[in-house]
Amino acid sequence: MREAVEKDISIYIHIPFCEQKCNYCAFASFCVSESEKEKYIEFLCKEIEKRKSSRPVKTIYIGGGTPSVLSEEQIEKVVKAVYKNFDVYEDAEFAIEANPNSTTEEKLLKWKKLRVNRVSIGVQSLSDKSLKKINRLHDRKMAIEKIKLARRYFSNVSADLLVGLEGESGKDLSKYALELLSLGIKHISCYLLEVYEGTKLYDLVQSKKYLPLDDDKTIEAFNKLSNFLVDKGMERYEISNFAFLGFESQHNLNYWARGDYLGFGLGAHSFENNRRYRNSDKFSEYYESKVYEENLTSKEIIEEEVMLGLRCKLGVDLEKIKNLGYDLTKNEYFADYLRQGIIKRNGNVVTLNPTFYHISNTIIANLLP
Secondary structure, eight states, X not given: OOOOOTTOXXXXXXXOBOSSOOTTOOSSOBOOOHHHHHXXXXXXXXXXXXXXXXXXXXXXXXXXXXXXXXXXXXXXXXXXXXXXXXXXXXXXXXXXXXXXXXOOHHHHHHHHHTTOOEEEEEEEOSOHHHHHHTTOSOOHHHHHHHHHHHHHXXXXXXXXXXXXXXXXXXXXXXXXXXXXXXXXXXXXEXXXXXOOTTSHHHHHHHTTSOOOOOHHHHHHHHHXXXXXHXXXXXXXXXXXXXXXXXXXXXXHHHHHTXXXXXXXXXXXXXXXXXXXXXXXXXXXXXXXXXXXXEEOOHHHHHHHHHHHHHHBTTOEEHHHHHHTTOOGGGSTTHHHHHHTTSEEEETTEEEEOGGGGGGHHHHHHHHOO
């Protein structure tokens, strides 16, 4: 693999459309008409053209929402706008998110022709009962069929699982994971179910019509699933992400390394030279090119370096943050954590022992300035 150079950049493209809102979803995603989709795609392509750059692109990620709800022609328009205005490496990682119900053979073939080489499928569960309760449009059979279809055209296929769904134990999740691995899945993202106010799930939980696992049982389920995946040869390279060697998400690793990236579309975030900015998440403001900016202080930069580095296998570069004004080795917890094996040091790089990922928030907070 080519070594990343400083001028490399990643691109994120947000597609805020879904066929149906899932009960737990708190993201900026909407069910709209075809004409609204066309309007958005036209503006998105203009935004990409307006913000073109000479910096070479090492990863592209089309996320959402559900990008697979777009037609082959709509996706092609967006991708061509990227290739026309940016210099994309031939071996760039190019990922797209998809849901089973909107993934077709025609779309997979088109994505392949457009140089997509990684497909991330939102499975969430392989229990029909659970899928129905959280308002997913696919069932177990469809998820398996579409994974098989995607694997026919792509070697790098990822799947998502939700941890904490009503009645789903670590044993259940491990069984689903085994099925996914048997289908050739190379990467599994395991996300904790979060109940956000304003979602349908929140109302169901409040009225006792849905009973997610409590915190202790959720952590127990996550740990069981995590141990299972590691035993199967996957690396837990980030708190919520597991992959076989060589199949880690390079796009996400760039985020966690605080690499530069450009975000296009509704509510999309960008990060360049320690400057963050984001598009509005309201359609009316997005179409007026409304952007919100944030310049990070040196303290915030150090906090991000520590927090993001310890969340994944990249770790924290002691020399780098020392040059930023923080000597982590002088932190009151550092020596004890090192002695107890909670953190590990290899030269100038400190990483968090994955065994302690489940209490990472507390550890990271203690190691901040």
